[in-house]
Amino acid sequence: MEIRARRWVVAVLAVLVLTGGLVTRALVPAAVGGPLGDGLYATLVVLFVALVCPRTTPWVAAAAGWAVSAGIEALQATGMPADVVARVPLARYVLGTTFVPLDLVWYAAGAVLGGLLVALARADLGEIQVRHTRSVRAHRRGLVTAIVAAPLALALAAGGAVAWTLRGEARDLRADLAPARAALAASEGRVADEATRTALAASLDDAAALLAERPVLERRPGAAPRAGEELTTRVEAVVASRLAEARTVAGTARDALAPVTTRGDQVLAATDGLGADEKVRAALATVLGGAADTSAHASGDGLAAATDPAAVERTAAELTTAHDAVGAATVALLTAQDAVTCPFPDQVWFPETGRLADAGLAPIPWAPTYRLRADVLPTLVALDDAFRAHFGHDLPINSAYRSYAEQVAVYNPAHPNPLAAPPGCSNHGLGTAVDIDGISTTGNAEYAWLEANAETYGWTHPDWAEPSGRLPEPWHWQSVKTPTSY
Numbered sequence: 001m002e003i004r005a006r007r008w009v010v011a012v013l014a015v016l017v018l019t020g021g022l023v024t025r026a027l028v029p030a031a032v033g034g035p036l037g038d039g040l041y042a043t044l045v046v047l048f049v050a051l052v053c054p055r056t057t058p059w060v061a062a063a064a065g066w067a068v069s070a071g072i073e074a075l076q077a078t079g080m081p082a083d084v085v086a087r088v089p090l091a092r093y094v095l096g097t098t099f100v101p102l103d104l105v106w107y108a109a110g111a112v113l114g115g116l117l118v119a120l121a122r123a124d125l126g127e128i129q130v131r132h133t134r135s136v137r138a139h140r141r142g143l144v145t146a147i148v149a150a151p152l153a154l155a156l157a158a159g160g161a162v163a164w165t166l167r168g169e170a171r172d173l174r175a176d177l178a179p180a181r182a183a184l185a186a187s188e189g190r191v192a193d194e195a196t197r198t199a200l201a202a203s204l205d206d207a208a209a210l211l212a213e214r215p216v217l218e219r220r221p222g223a224a225p226r227a228g229e230e231l232t233t234r235v236e237a238v239v240a241s242r243l244a245e246a247r248t249v250a251g252t253a254r255d256a257l258a259p260v261t262t263r264g265d266q267v268l269a270a271t272d273g274l275g276a277d278e279k280v281r282a283a284l285a286t287v288l289g290g291a292a293d294t295s296a297h298a299s300g301d302g303l304a305a306a307t308d309p310a311a312v313e314r315t316a317a318e319l320t321t322a323h324d325a326v327g328a329a330t331v332a333l334l335t336a337q338d339a340v341t342c343p344f345p346d347q348v349w350f351p352e353t354g355r356l357a358d359a360g361l362a363p364i365p366w367a368p369t370y371r372l373r374a375d376v377l378p379t380l381v382a383l384d385d386a387f388r389a390h391f392g393h394d395l396p397i398n399s400a401y402r403s404y405a406e407q408v409a410v411y412n413p414a415h416p417n418p419l420a421a422p423p424g425c426s427n428h429g430l431g432t433a434v435d436i437d438g439i440s441t442t443g444n445a446e447y448a449w450l451e452a453n454a455e456t457y458g459w460t461h462p463d464w465a466e467p468s469g470r471l472p473e474p475w476h477w478q479s480v481k482t483p484t485s486y
Helices: 003-027 030-052 058-078 080-087 089-095 103-122 136-186 194-212 223-270 278-297 300-305 309-341 377-391 404-410 445-457
Strands: 361-364 367-373 397-399 433-436 476-479
Touching: 003 030, 003 103, 030 058, 030 103, 058 080, 058 089, 058 103, 080 089, 136 194, 136 223, 194 223, 223 278, 223 300, 223 309, 278 309, 361 377, 367 377, 367 397, 377 445
Parallel strands: none
Antiparallel strands: 361 367, 397 433, 433 476
């Protein structure tokens, strides 16, 4: 039978190869299905060459099929096939999208198989004229050998591909383990959602168990890449959770720093020209400048734009350090100013003394010409209610909050009044102290009652005003909210 008469067999083989290639791409894992699909693609091209040119010898058809497949693969390096596929998605089955040099090897294997299939399709059951008068039997033996050897060679190649693929997948997965473990360790105690770390730890255990399995028998192609993808997803979740926590911590630290720097600025401004050590003032000014720079880096927009959790954590640490530094430098300056302004240890200097805003003060109901800090007044009212219930009259108040000017008026630095503290050193200027008329001696009943009951309502008689204190003042009582130190 002539070679042309066998075209229908080649056509049937082409349909079978096409079907096999599509099934392979759809059902076989990409690690194996990809190379097999590439080989069958070249086989199909060889069969098409044989159909178009029926008198072409099998090996010429094989060479042509490989050349066409390799040409299309090389064309992928230009990006043109990707553009075509973007417009016509089905074209990906013909043109592909990505240039992979190793595919040329699979095309060669597929071309050899295609040449053998063409030779098989053209084999005649009768006599076949062979050059140099070789017998039909010898030709058939060679053909049978080739037909048996081709699938075996393809199977060996596929097995090698599977082994090579499994080894590469395992190598890639092992490479993913180290950064995943590092992400897990670095995020301990630093994530917003601990469940993300739990999930990552479980994925690490699963990946380690997978690598311990026997290739092919237990670990299939594609399993390691899936485990790697899961690790990547888990790591990304941990990093996102760590970043969220870092932003929260940094934002909290920034917000905590704000009132501390405000206080530092207030103290620095208030001590200007009052004789405090200038080195101490300069130290506070320096840390305030650094704190301002750190706060600027931790703005809301800055934190929202940050993507590196470690960098945000460093910012949070810097904010905390700035908070502590500004606080310590502020106390140092307060202490330095106190040392040159207030003559006694039980007197404490504050810049706001005598300068409280009117909005923060409230008149005493039964003595409205006197005022106290608004948050302190309710405790005095409660004390007065109890006092009136016992003695039948209100607490006789004759002094409460004093402005800075009023304190200046009662204190003469040339001839200091021992009963008046220097301006800035009296807790009357803090709006937390009152003087009670009529109890100028410690032995009367009203004084004794206050001694026994005042602290129940949040008021106390300071040690320095006790009979054995530095300056006995039985009439001076102050809220327990009165600051006595920095």
